[in-house]
Amino acid sequence: MLKEGIITDNVLDDDAGELVLTIRMVIDDTLQPKWVVTNDRDGMEDKEISNKDRALFNMFMIADYADNHFAYSRFSPLYALLKRNMQNSTAIDKVLLQVVREAYNTVAAGANFQNFEITTDSIKEHAKKLGLDVEELRTILEYKENAYTESNITLHDGNVPYSMHGKGSKRLLSIAIQMELATQGGIILIDELEQGLEPDRIVNLMRILKNTDKGQIFVTTHSSYVLVEANYNQLLLTRKGAHSLYGFDESFQPILRSQPEVFFSKKIICCEGKTEQAVLRSIDERLRIKEGFAVKGISVANGRGGDVFYQQAIVLKKMQYDVCVFADNDVTSLVSIQENVRKVGISVIVCDDGLCLEQQLYKDMPWDKVLEMLQFAIESNPDKKIMDQLKISSLEQYRKISEVDQLSKRELLGKEAKKNGWYKDFSRGEYLGKMWADNVEKLSKECTLYKNYNQLIGWINGSATEAKIPK
Numbered sequence: 001m002l003k004e005g006i007i008t009d010n011v012l013d014d015d016a017g018e019l020v021l022t023i024r025m026v027i028d029d030t031l032q033p034k035w036v037v038t039n040d041r042d043g044m045e046d047k048e049i050s051n052k053d054r055a056l057f058n059m060f061m062i063a064d065y066a067d068n069h070f071a072y073s074r075f076s077p078l079y080a081l082l083k084r085n086m087q088n089s090t091a092i093d094k095v096l097l098q099v100v101r102e103a104y105n106t107v108a109a110g111a112n113f114q115n116f117e118i119t120t121d122s123i124k125e126h127a128k129k130l131g132l133d134v135e136e137l138r139t140i141l142e143y144k145e146n147a148y149t150e151s152n153i154t155l156h157d158g159n160v161p162y163s164m165h166g167k168g169s170k171r172l173l174s175i176a177i178q179m180e181l182a183t184q185g186g187i188i189l190i191d192e193l194e195q196g197l198e199p200d201r202i203v204n205l206m207r208i209l210k211n212t213d214k215g216q217i218f219v220t221t222h223s224s225y226v227l228v229e230a231n232y233n234q235l236l237l238t239r240k241g242a243h244s245l246y247g248f249d250e251s252f253q254p255i256l257r258s259q260p261e262v263f264f265s266k267k268i269i270c271c272e273g274k275t276e277q278a279v280l281r282s283i284d285e286r287l288r289i290k291e292g293f294a295v296k297g298i299s300v301a302n303g304r305g306g307d308v309f310y311q312q313a314i315v316l317k318k319m320q321y322d323v324c325v326f327a328d329n330d331v332t333s334l335v336s337i338q339e340n341v342r343k344v345g346i347s348v349i350v351c352d353d354g355l356c357l358e359q360q361l362y363k364d365m366p367w368d369k370v371l372e373m374l375q376f377a378i379e380s381n382p383d384k385k386i387m388d389q390l391k392i393s394s395l396e397q398y399r400k401i402s403e404v405d406q407l408s409k410r411e412l413l414g415k416e417a418k419k420n421g422w423y424k425d426f427s428r429g430e431y432l433g434k435m436w437a438d439n440v441e442k443l444s445k446e447c448t449l450y451k452n453y454n455q456l457i458g459w460i461n462g463s464a465t466e467a468k469i470p471k
Helices: 051-053 077-086 092-105 112-128 167-184 199-210 224-229 250-258 260-264 274-287 306-317 330-341 356-365 367-380 386-390 403-420 426-438 446-459
Strands: 023-026 034-037 059-062 135-140 154-159 187-190 214-219 267-271 296-301 322-327 347-350
Touching: 034 214, 059 135, 059 167, 077 092, 077 112, 077 167, 092 260, 112 154, 112 167, 167 187, 167 199, 199 224, 214 356, 224 250, 224 260, 250 296, 250 306, 260 296, 267 274, 267 306, 274 296, 274 322, 274 356, 274 426, 274 446, 296 367, 306 322, 306 330, 322 446, 330 347, 347 446, 356 367, 356 403, 356 426, 356 446, 367 386, 367 426, 426 446
Parallel strands: 059 187, 187 214, 267 296, 267 322, 322 347
Antiparallel strands: 023 034, 135 154
16 A cells, blocks of 8 residues: 555555555566566465456557557457457357358358447547558458468458558557557557657657556657657656666756757766857767767757756766766856766866856967957857957957967957857857867867866766877
8 A cells, every 4th residue: 555655564554545566577487477466464475367367457568569469369459449349258259250250151252340340440540640541441351371260350451451561550550459448448568669650650649648548558769759749757767777767857858858869878968058069069070080979879968058957967867877067167156066966976077267168268279269269250240240349440459469468358358259149059159169179289288178178088988087189
């Protein structure tokens, strides 16, 4: 029994809560499964669950081999649905045998499949919602070598056995059968829902399944199309060898909608926004000559500012992802959460205190590259009138200044770039990333940009220590 989330053995307490059963499955050396209802209380013996008992669960699985779902053979979902619709379980085997014998004795005249029409019509309604053209769906006799079995009575599309359709269509029809079966309670198991289906069919199927309030549906997937359609509280992450499942909280919903592929990765870089995301994309392009992010199983998650991405990094770490944070450092209120992130073993790569990435670049890049960045900003932002903001008529005024005067100009350019959003879109962010990655060997070994790049490469390669920057 469950009471306030606590499991208790006190079955005599009427106020104990919800009744539950513990079911154990054991597979021995013969590889034959055995299901039992078990209880650890003294004197309680395990109760084996027979095939007949399991049939009462109305639980069937959709996988690559679903052809038997379209025949009225014993223990198929179609058989269970016919049994329910006939409302006389003792007569079903007699009806099936009678149809087979009649069909084969009167092939020329055809057989009477009227008893199957209600079942077929109910399946059609679900199949249409899943995008299947089933106007000619009907139950007739399929010729097989063993003529006198109920498995020869199958669903056809016109005169073509439905088992001859493609994988996607067969899986959808199998789901339609089981959805009708589950309208009065049941369990549907769908392995790799996306198998054999086009993206539009995956989306449509997920929208229908997630809003189904009859029975229970369990789906496994490796498709980002499935994650996009699912709500965060409908998802559970499982890992090989893990003894528990991991759930998502509401803060992940935006990433599930915009970047679902992130959650299929082994390693995740949580970044602050689109500028950092674009910068990392350029670094990935540089590394891809040898081994980029994809080879290492790395994805980048855009946390969209604030402290949300720090919180997400902590949760992802608990879910056993290898996590790194890459962000600005211009918000003093985030210092404490940065420390919390570091304490749980997450690499934190940030700029100097008080600086965003643009300011860090203007601070650390060689002066000739600073001028290239400024030239790019002027040419790519004609509406911002950057020359007027800086009160200069040409870049020559900056080319001629002394090294001492460059310090104040670096600070000015960084502030103006941040204030006026010189690089605040994806393509301009990619430019900054390319400038950083292409010129990292020219940086001072003591500057933050060099150390941050080195730390990032070390994390990518699975090392907590500094790594040699690839050329």
